[in-house]
Structure formats: C-alpha cells, structure tokens
Amino acid sequence: MSEDKFLGNLYQRFPVTVEKGLGAHVWDTEGKEYIDCMGGYGVALVGHQNKRVTDALKSQLEKIITVHSSLYNKTREEFLENLFKVAPKNLSQVHLNNSGAEAIEAAMKFARKFTGKPEMVAMNGSYHGKSLGALSITFNPKYRKSFKPLVEKVSFSPFGDIEKLRETVTDQTAFVILEPIQGESGIHVAPDGFLQDVRKLCDEKGILLIFDEIQAGLGRTGKMWA
Template sequence: MTDATTAPLTHEWLGRYESALLGVFGRPQLVLEHGDGAWVWDVDGRRYLDLVGGLAVNALGHNHPALVSAVSKQAGQLVHVSNFFTTPSQVELAERILGLSGAPEGSAVFFCNSGTEAIEAAVKLARRTGRTGIVAAEGAFHGRTTGALALTHKPAYREPFEPLLPGVVHLPWGDVEALERSVGPDTSAVVLEPIQGEGGVVPAAPEYLQAARRVATEAGALLVLDEIQTGVGRTGSWFACQQAGVVPDAMTLAKGLGGGLPIGALVTFGPEVTGLLGAGQHGSTFGGNPLACAAGLAVLDTIESEGLLEHVRAVGEHLETRVTALDDPRVTGVRGRGLLRAVTLAQEWAPAVAAHGRDAGLILNPVAPDAIRLAPPLVVTAEQLDLFVDALPGLLDRAGEEGR
C-alpha cells in the first residue's frame, strides 16, 4: 500500500490540502501532476491508467495536442468577455451542438459552467410553463446545488439541506406505468438520464425513454434529458437519446463537452420551448467564455476527425466481451453502453477492488458497493482496457481475502 515512506511528496501535499481546502470531498486518493492520453502520473512519479477520465470529463484524455493547441491559441486572443458581447467560438460551438443534436429550426443553446448549472437552467425553463411539478427518477443524480439537489434522489445528499424545491416526485426507474399515473396537468417537466451514472450505470430501456416522450407530450410537459455524463460521444453516439430515437424538449450537457475545461449547456428544442426564457430571465458571468468554447470546438472536431464514435462502440464492446470471457463467478455482468460501463460484482467488493487497483496502477470508481464504474477517455485503446481485465481476477482475490 502507498504510504508516507513510499510516497513522501503525496503525503506532504495531502497534508497541505487538508489544511487549506474545505473537506467536502474527503481526503483525496492521489495528488496528480501530469498526464498523457489515458495515463496520469502522481507527484511521486507513479503512473496510473485513468479509467475514470475525471468522471467522464476528459473525453480526449490528457494533453491531447488538439485541445492544447486550441486552448493555447484562444488564451493568446481572449480568455473572457462579459455577456454584453459574444465571440466567434461561442457562436460556432452553439451551432455545432444544434447540428449534432438534430435540433429543429428555432432551437437554441445556453452556456454555463457545469452540469449542475445546466440543470438549474432547465428547472427555470420548466417553471416558465406555469406549472410547478417535476417528475424525476429513483436513483437519479442531477447535481448538488439546491434546485438540482431536489431532482437528485439519494437521501444522504438531500436530507441535510431540506426543505428543497417543492413539487418534485421520484418514480421507480424504468416503470412506464408510474410515469403514466404521475405525469399530468401540473407537471412542468419529466427529467431523466438516459443512463443513470451515479446510480450505478443503469441504462434506460429505449422503450422507457420513448414512453417518457409520449407521456410528456400527452400531458403538455417538457421532456428534459440529462446528457451531462452520457453526451458528447460517451456512449458511441453524439447523445445517448439518439440511440432510442427520442428527441427531447431540452437537454443538459457538461463533462466531456470541454474535455477538461468547465462548461455546461442547456439545449432547447424548437421555438416554443426556446421562447420560454427571454432576455434577463437567466444568465451566467462565465458561461460561454471563449476559452471553454474553444475547448468544446476542439473536442467535437477531434471526435469527428479521429472517428471516435466508432472507436467508442468498438472498444466498449471489446471490454464487455473480455470481462464476460473471464467466466468469473465473482463478476455478475457488464452494463452500460460505449465507454460508460459498470462491472457488477457478486458481493460488495467494489471499494476494495478500487483501492487495490490504485496500488496496481489503475484508477477505478466504485460507483456502488457492488459495481465498478469505468468512464475512461474516449481515446483509450483496447490494449489498455485489457490491462484492467487481466488484473481484475487478482484484484478480486485480494478484495475477497480482506472480507474473510
């Protein structure tokens, strides 16, 4: 195990961290210094295969030349202007998102700085319908600010800060009949993730998303799809909802869009929805700043030019095939799509597997006690994923020994 003797600089930096930063994240696992592709190095020179990708943020991995070039060039021109003005990169990125999403004429983009802020914008959009009810799902995670937190389901996140935004109900995930019973004339929006990320990488069946679209339309409510984690190529298509053939009324983006720079977006579909928010009704000082938008353009351009959508589908299937071929009774399956996956376990070994994986040079995320989430850079190779699969039986051996 890593300790102060084997990692003295890590120990020093963590001591300084705990003396200077608010402890909302607990004690960090590593102190990272630099990266390249799917690899990162800590301050003591240890190398790790990054299979979490900054929680699905580092779409192009670390130190990708296209991203570095775009950000460096933009930093030498303009880093920030107020929202009294716009910039070419802001306009171009909005146009690209609308084109890739298949949004109809009259659609629009609002830029912010994070996924939580995109959800907040979606909540305000929904409120402009004149209704107050919002339907979300059990297991949902939509952010931690007070509006977004009302849509997030986990009681441990919610209860310390209640009362939250009223009118939000959480329905059983995947239950069409519950949607049909609960979405009605008081519902402003149905808000769903195509794949619940923090909920354990649990995909929605295409039929469920299609039913949500039908039910929302019949009730006159908005269908808001949270593509913060699933969007921008993560599942092998530009947006996960495209795989179900569903067009939402609004969509939230963040994470991979900036490739590591903070950016979020609310996308409105069609003039009727776009018209719900007018001048002065929402805003963001840093939203759509030229540096983040230049990064976003570089991410989209690179995904397209390097054929990463096809790559994500291929290596995601390779990962599932390899894990299944282990035929290890301690592994119960692989769920998810593309490069948003969970390896599910027969017992609650995930935290121990992640800890031993870190000692072995693998960064893993125990998203649930019995599930390991993988959200590596979209540029990860099949050979790199094989390093994890080959190590998994040994990691499970060590995790099992601890439980005896």
C-alpha cells in the same frame, strides 16, 4: 498534504499527488503511472495534453479570456456552429453553462417559466447534481437529508415504469426529467420503448421532457448521445 490546511474537507482524499497527465494516463510526483478513470467528471474526455485542445486554448488565451454573452464573439460563434453539427436534430438553441448542476438548474427554471406550472417529476435512482435545485430532483436520501427543506413539489416515479409515471404526473406538472442511462445508482439503461413512451406521454399532457445526458452524453456510450 498542505492542501488539507486550506481546502474544505468535502471529498475522501487519497495520498497521491498527481503532477502530469497524457491521454488517459496520469503520473504522481514519485513517477508512478495511473490510468485516469475519473477524467475530471468528463472535463478530460479527450485526454490530457490533447494537442488540438491545448493549441486551441493557447490561441484563445493569447486573444482574450472571456466575452460576456451580451456581446458577440467569433470563437463562440464557431463553437456553436460545430456543436449544432452533432446536437440532436430537433434542437434549435442552446444555453451555455459552467457545470452539469448549473445546466440542470437552468433547465428547471426554463421549464417552470415556460409552462407556468410548479410541479416536477424525476425518477427513482436519479442523480442530477448537488446544488439546491438539482439536489431536489436527485433521489438518493443520503445526499438530500442534510439540506432539507429542498425545493417543493417534486415527485419521484420508478425508472422504466410508464404506467407509474402516468399516475404520477398531473395537470400541474411542468416537466419530467430523466437520465437515459442512470449512472450514480448503477448503470441502469432505460428499458426498450420507455423513452419513446415518456415522450408520447409528455406530448399528450403538455409536459416538457428533459433528458440529462451529463454523464452519458458526448460519446461515452460509443454514440454522441445516449
């Protein structure tokens, strides 16, 4: 494949050249049909060639392709109004990002800036991305080992064990971050009551709580949020 000549070798490649897609299906250049179980890590969540999406994209591209956040834009305003119709009710503001890892990096920075505290707590088995900050709160050693030293003052606690978490946090903990349903380490659903207990613990200690729903959110579990 000529791509191999130019593209960095970061992924295992398969001898399939995908040409087009429709809904949850894609076809290669030989006309063979596949079910797209990857969906671009969620980019194609509503399917390929979704008419509402393609019509909206075409309409916007014919107007303007980007507007910096230092300026106002009616399309972005409409998007935000619709986003907050499905967002958790206690959220009042949003920060828009280009990727999951970028969202995690922003959340880490916001939490440390807001609290003025340096320590961070994530869960055993966690996956939050592969940028340097996100990787620092990702548990799997195989992703971490080649990039040490990572961001300091990160601790990990067993997923689902509120007593261990209580022992792990300190008066210098800025935030606790977790996935309600862990994805990368296997589909591990938080035990009944655990998320509520974490919320209560963080409130008691003045610690921010970050839920990472990059893999589990936006309807993937049958509900809008996990």
